[in-house]
Structure formats: C-alpha cells, structure tokens
Amino acid sequence: MVNSGQTNTAQLVAMLNERAAVNVKLALVGNAQRWQLHHGQVTLDDDTSLQEQAWRYSTATFLESRLPGPMVAALLRGEEQDIDGIRVVCPGPPSATASTYRLRGREEWDRVSTPWPRTEWTISRDTNAAHPGYGLLVGDGPSFLNFDHALSAFLHQRPYDPTTNRADLWRITLPQRAGWLSQITIRPDLLTAVIDGEDLHGAELELSWAAGHQIHPVDGAGTYPFPLPHGLAHDSLLMLRRDGQWLDWRSFPPPAYGRARDASVVWERPGPELELLLANGEGQHLECKQEVPEGESRKKMLKTIAAFASQDGGTVLIGVRDDLQIVGLPEEPNVDKQVLQVVGMIRDNVEPVPSYDPRVIDHDGKKVLALEVSGGGQMYAYRNGQRAEFYVRVGPNTVPARHHEIAAGFQRTPTTTTF
Template identity: 30%
Template sequence: MVLPLSKDVSGKGVNVDQGSLNIKEVIDLLNGDAWVRLVASGAEGTWSLRHLHAVIGSQPPAWPDHDWIYGDIALLRAKLSIDRLKDALVAEDCRRFSVGSIEVEVPEVGPQVGWRRRPSFEQHDRERLQKPTWDLRVSAAQTSQHQLNRSGYLVGRSCPSFPDLQYAFRAFFEGDFSLNGGMSLPSELMVIRVINDEGWIGPIHVTPTHIDVQVDGRDLLGASLELYSTDQRTTTDLNSPNTVTFELPGGLPDTNVWLWLKKDGRWLDYRALYRPWATPDQLEAAGVKIDLPVDPLSTIEALVSGGEGPQVEFKRSLPETKSKDRNPYKTIAAFATMEGGWIVFGVDRDELTVVGLEVDDINGERDRLANLIRARVNPTPPFEATPYVIDGKQIMVLRVDSGVSPPYGIAVDPDAKDRPEYFVRRGASTYPAWPADLREAVMSRQPPAGFPNGMGGLGGAFPG
C-alpha cells in the first residue's frame, strides 16, 4: 500500500522524507490489516494502553507466539482490521478494542501525527522489514495518560519471567531475550508503520566484477535504479520486477556505494552498501552478500610471516616417492586427527622465505603428492593440494581438514598398514601420541563456533 503524500500535505513538496499530518488525514490514508503489539496496565479488569506498535500491510518478522500477562501488566498481540484501529484513534465514545478476552482503553491522542519515510532493511531498524515504510508517531493528548513507571519482577504462570518490565518489553517487541540491558518504553503512545510495496530493493550480491540487485514491487512502470559511488554513476530503467547487474570495471569500490530506486523525482527505496559503522554481520542482515576477492599472495605472506605453529608447517621441498622418511605424513595425520592445518611446500622454515619448488610440472607434482598421502596416511584424510606462483616461484599449499574418522595414523612400514602410529601437534612440532592424547584430541576436535572445517581464523583463506 502507499500513502499518497503527493498531494503535498507537508507544504514542502513531494520529495521530502518527514513531516506532520493531522490525525484525521492519517485516518483517511490508512487501509488494510494491522499487526499490533502493545503493552497495557490494568487493575480490577480495566486495562489502559501504554504503548502500541503496529505494522500495516505485512506481519512483522519478530511476531511473538502468544500473549504475556503478569497480573497488572499485559503484553498482547493481535491482528486487527484497520477500522478497529481507526475507531480507537478518533471515536469519541469507542476508544477501545479487544485483544482476546482483554478490552483495552485507548487514551485520547494528539491532533498532529509525525511521519517519516524509511527504506527497506534500514541499518538501525531492529525488525529489518524488507520493504520501505512510512512511520507514523502518535502521541497522547496528555502525556501522563500513557506513561508507565512500573518496577519489580514480572513472573508469569505460562509466559517467561523477567527482572523488570524493560527486559520483558524488549523480548516481546524485538525478540531479544538477552539480559544485557533493558529498553525503556518509547515516548510516543503509538508507532504505526505503513509498508510501501510500490517498489523496493531486494537481496544484493556484490562480487569483485559486478553487483546483482534484485528489484521488486507492484508498480515499477517508469522507475529506475541508480548506482552511485565516487567514481561510477550508472542508471538502469525499469518497468517491472527484475534483477539488475552493474558491472564493476575497476573492481570492488572501497568507498561508499549507494543504490537508489527512484520514480517521478522521488525515491522509492535506497541502500548504502558500505558505511564506516556497518559490520559484515550488519550488511548480511540487510540483505547484502559480498564476495571479497581472495589474494593468495597476501594470504601466503601472512602465513609465512606468522611462522610455524599448531596449524602451519613449512617444507623446502616435496617428499620423494620412494623415500621412507615419514615426514610430512606424521604432520598430515596429526592435522587430520586434531583441528586441521596447512603445509606450505617451497618455504624455508628457518629463514621464513619463499624459495620455490624446482619442478617442471607443478600439476603433476600435485597429483603425485595426493597419491602419496592416500598411500601413507590411514584412513585417507580430507585434504586439498593447490599450486601457486609467488614472485615467479612455484609453491604447493596442502590444506588438511579436521577429519570425521579420527584418529589418523601412518604405517611403521609403508608396505604394511596394519601397524599404524599416531601423532599429535603441540606448538610448531609433531609428536607421537599417547592414548590419553588421542582421547583428548578426539573428544575436543569439534570445530570452534564460527569457523569452517574447524580451521580457526584461517579457515577458507585459500580458494579451492
């Protein structure tokens, strides 16, 4: 739905983002169903509205499962017809509505309503509504009629308990049950969010070479999508929902990038892809997926400069096919038994410099190394060998993942796998494993939270 503000009710032209309306003008503009959450206080069966949050046009994502009632405090949710909400706003003798078995009285509201346009996925919007909105803020005619100063525990019979109303309010209205701090009731009596489905920017996928933007909406005839950055300004015309691709000839911009969905000289929606205060998690929550280019040189330089450790080992050369030397298989087995790691072939472990591999066929050497690992380590661990050229020097990076069938061992005799030996990694060295070491390694081998394949902060650093 759309609020027809084009009639210039603000007196400042149509291309404005905030203003005020008379309460009766607001009533005339609203239509559709309203999903309402509210907090009310009551005594002896009489309940008074203290705050109401309504979304008109779509059920909000943080919709609670059921009502919470704590004696004199009720946190309620209901889907109301817009007529019931209108009556509660302006009726002289019927400023009330029912939520289940509770009838809530609504204080008289003030004559003016503040409004503001907001984009989809707004950065500071905890609900992350996926469409643009008009936010209407309705105040009580007398502020004292809705203020609530209530302290003490909220202990429910069939609902969660809280040390204070502020914590309950945040959990009910935002779905945040943490106890790191409460949230005071808003100063307004009501916040009414009207969803605008005329047009909006959907998911965005940013790659090193282009940006894909999904645009949707019910009325995009004559609309256009603009990409704006410091060094690029491109506009694509739209007439219907579509996925728009903007090429990035200079690669991924390192400055702010804005996308504007506009029509008839006004914005329908916008999105800022880069902000100094936007973390990767915040961008992901805002529907933005960014594929950053992987720079093997920078990653290998970081590995080399960091030296050997529990998950990194260096070798000047690749193992010989007929050699009975059990290096580097001991380390490969230890990595697979524990948390995984890398062996970089072509690096001097003492000087911490890339010396390179003197081989004619680097891809053939990769296949030979893979066959040696399969023959010497039992069971075969999950691994991947990848050749790189750094400053004209060939190296081989062997990534060993934490295996699903520990422990992993190597045979005392390469020709007989029935007498395996097991190893663990301590610091930058590999040691024979005692039974207690293996028990501990197997029990504690679960990947750390947030890291792929249990590979710690280096997980996925190299392209596979």
C-alpha cells in the first residue's frame, strides 16, 4: 500500500453507506435559514470517544454528533441534509477524488496524532465557498475572537495557529489498529519495543540499518528486545510488518528540537540522542557553544535564539565545541547557576520571550545544556540597547532579517507585539 495518493470519492461514499453510524464534527457558516459546510471531519471508528455538542452563533454553527453513515454519504455527494434541526448544504459540486495519506502511529499531521496508524482522506474546499468572516462569535457556546479561533478549539482543543491553513472541506479518518508500536526505549546497548494491537497474527518486527538487520517474529502484544552492541546506527529503521506491508514504523533521525517530539520514543540515557543530534553538524537548527558565552559571543547566541524562535525552532548546545567535540559545562559555577544565567540572558534580551526548554544532558559524565527553542509563528527580536533587531537562520549562519522577511513575520503574528 502506498503512503499517499488519490481515492475516488465514490469509494468513500460507498464506505460511509456501509456504516450504520459515524462520528462527525461539522463547522458551518451562514444564517438561521441556510447553513453551508465549511469543514467536515468524519471518524470511521466505533471506539473513538464522542462528545455530543452544538455551538450556535448568528453566523457560524459547530456540531459534534454521531450520524447515520448514509446521511453523511449523501452530504459528501453534495445533497442537502437536515441535521440537528438545520438545513446543511455543501458548497459547489462534489470533488471526484480525495487525497489519501497513510500515516504511522504518533505521526502528527495537521495538528492531529494518534498512538496507532491511520488512513486519512481529504477533499479540498471550493475557492468560491462562503467565507466565515472575522467578527466576534458570541452565542450559545464559548465566545471567540473569530471563526478561526473557534474552529481550532472545536476540532483540536488547541489555540489557533496562524501558520496552519484549514483548506480542506472534508477530512475522513480510519484508524488502523491491527498493530502498532506503543513505546520504544533506547539505551546505549539495547532497544526495546512494546507492541500492541488487535490482529498481530503473522507479524514480525524488524530493526534495519545500512550494515545489517535483525528480525523478531511477533507472537502477540508485548515487549521485544534488540541488542545494540555498537549502539544505535544513525540510519536505523524499526518496522512492524506483515505480508510485505507495514503496520507501523519508526525511524531515528537527528532530533529536530523546537518541534513536536514523538512521545512513543524514550531515550533512557540521553547520550545516544545527543550523538544523533550532532551527527549532521551545525546547521539550520543547531548551534554549538563551548561554554556560557560572554561579550560578542553572547550577543551572537541571543541573536540565534531569536532567529530560531522567528522561524521553525532549533537548539543551542552549550558544552560542545565548534568541531562538535563534547567538552561539557565547566565545573564552576555549578550547572544550576549556569542554567539560571542563560535563562536570565534570554529574558532580558529577546522580546517577546520565546517558548524554550532548557535541558541538561549527562553524556559520559559531562553535562551539556540544551536550549530547545520552539518556532513561535511570529517575529522575535534581539534587544540591542533601545533598538529591536530581527534575525533569521540561513544554514549554519544567523543573519539580519530582510524587510520582506520581517513584514511576513508580523503578518502571521496573532497579536500585536510592542517593543
């Protein structure tokens, strides 16, 4: 089975028609007489929890309900339907095909991840569809600044992210629970994989890398060990498979800090994680410092932190030389004081203060401070006296942001920032 492609919409209609009921979330725009579908989310699964609810406003309605499969199939075909006492219509003629994605467990796509793999189909919205507008939403439901904020809360229970674009009219999800990797623990000399699933008959678990591979037959849910006499190779791939098809898988690339972590992968000893991070050297998302910097070196580090936060995140490692040799933090002052020193630098010199996680990694008795900076979806400034300076990351270099980059950054900023 391919991981992405196209599916005829008629196949999805047939799939819905075969189901007695499905879980549905509908976001509608319009008025009391006529409501047009803005986004529909369907889960083809009887085990997924459902909260029956309806948020009603003068220009928008959000419904979560369990509906008959044939009713949702008719709506997908473009036929008007009476749902929860209102008339729901679809914008424009139905699309002939849907984009298809097969996703592994814990893979986040469009702000959604699940422990198990899943197949998702999306159908894009007609560009001529009614626009939801940007006015305040006050009514029979929580109040919101505008439709986009309400939609994010309704679908994901998360704050609105201006960098995401909800361009799909339909999103249909089918969980794949035959088998999945619920947790992988990595030690310097051992990898253990915990497998769960509803149908593991005939499955096998494979750990492969460029120089070889190991295979475990799977006789049911449980824990399966893989000795690592030479440590975990940088190009390792762990795959749960059956009959030439994958059920679930994980790879272990250098961690991309500042981005969502895979909660199923546990580095019991962080040394191997640090080695993977350093495998590709300094670059777009990694900067190394031998010790807590002073003078011009301190300014450069703070500018880099502002650049990471203004783009898609990154990590500063303190206790690592430019040649990637791990030397560790100096013994004096103690590690806690050095962490507080760096935290104070960021608080006093980067505006607004970005989201970051200071983490001390113990590697062969040497302590390294990792500053994992999240991308904030807006511009962050290095405060140089009374002047706010903006920077971006270009490969391994931090450079002043150009006017158009600054303007683009502030256009995606959700709230006004005052300097």
